[in-house]
Amino acid sequence: MGSRQEPLQQFRTSPNADTACEILPPHRGHVKAESAALTLAGAMTIAFLVVLAIPSDDTPLVEEWEITSVCLDGHNGLVTHIHASLSIVINGEQYPVGPNVGISDSTCDGMRGIHTHDDSGTLHIETPSAMEAPIGAFFQIWEKEFSESKIIDSLADEDSEIVMYVNGEISDEFENYSIQDGDAIEIVYRDK
16 A cells, blocks of 8 residues: 655744754644645646647648548449539639549549549549539648638638639638539639
């Protein structure tokens, strides 16, 4: 069994001539102060652990869309097979949507639920069951960032903005917009 350390004892000179000093028991105030300090240290430790467990605003939250886990071997048994076009313009320059995005990548030897075949910006949405196809899922598959505050490496701030058009109309759904067959999606990063 472990030994319990006793609090430091206080010595004082005795007024009696027979003894040079006597040992006094710990003062009640010292015990209360020690107990309060331990309680405070415990509370601060718990508070610190809680703060560590809460994600900060700097921690990007990755949306989990069902379509990002789709991996197809071919075109057999598809429930969904639609197409949309994607155009990205950053400061007046066309940003290329590359070929074979979502085809034979690090997580799928076949085709992901949203993919490209060429550099035309045509998105192919192919799934074995009915499911949403948010544009943000394509960016996740592509390993690029897109939200109302960031497109690729460009951040919206007091001087610039990100505007998304779907079929010529402004959309504020950004990464959550669910792609429909024949959509023309244009994402523009520009000065305000």
